[in-house]
Amino acid sequence: MNHAIHLTQRRKAAKVVVRIHPLRHHAFVFIVSFTVTECLFWGLPIVGAVTVQTQNHRRNRMQFMVFMIPAVYQPKNGKQQPGPDFKPDPKMMTEMGRFNDELRKAGALLSLDGLLPLSTGARLAFAKRKATVTDGPAVDSKEVVGGYWLIEAKSKQQVVDWWQRCPAQDGDVIEIRQVAGMADFPADVQKALRESGTAGRGQRARSKEQD
Structure with missing residues (x-):
């Protein structure tokens, strides 16, 4: 036609x-x-x-979470984590904005956000169903996430190809994780998720497409 x-x-x-x-x-x-x-x-x-x-x-597209692990957020060589007054480089943010616009034009970008330094957050560690809370400045972490993208793509390789063009800084790390769909779980887990209503929106949508 x-x-x-x-x-x-x-x-x-x-x-x-x-x-x-x-x-x-x-x-x-x-x-x-x-x-x-x-x-x-x-x-x-x-x-x-x-x-x-x-x-x-x-039906031919998958969802991926892409995590930015910026070098500036990592406490290395005794260096303290950035404080709540941390400000990113405007030039770097402009370059990243252009990259995000390319993702939007490609119809791949679903959402994205940057995260404040870990010093403004907290961490909960569980043992015997009880949580131990550690305030952000005291958290000892080897890799601190600084932001994320939620995207749709045909394959993991397509995501890798896109992010090889990402204007990342020296020492930055990008981690790519595929979002789990209902079909990725065994039948008993799928049933439990549906009955409890805890299946993610993306999981429910892809489950309907597969039925």
Whole structure:
């Protein structure tokens, strides 16, 4: 199907055009155009585009958590952890912002966030169902996470290829972990997760796609 479907409606000199463009993997792009008057009235952009992906498309994609373990957060050689007043390098943040924009344009980025230094947090260690709480500045950790990305990709190798272009600093470490889906657990665990309602949103969505 190589043609587009055009729907036009005229009302009080206003024109609405909906163009439905078929894409690969059974996805479609709906482009809606309005006159300037309608856009101003409804607070809409001049041209808006929404991509609708079907289950057949998403079925071929996996979710990954990508962790940033920045060198500046690591207490090494007796160096203390950064305090709550720590500020990242603006130039580095600009470069990372461009990298994140590339992920968004590729349709891969689901969410991302940076984390404050460990000195502002805490750690709970459990023994016999009881927790021992250690305040952030006293936590002894070899690897401190500084941020994360949640993304969708076709394979782990695709994620590796993307993050080889990440503007990381000397000593930074990137860790890639695939998000577990319902199909990754045995049947009894899947049943327990469904009955308890503790299955993650991504797990439930992928489980429906596989059924």
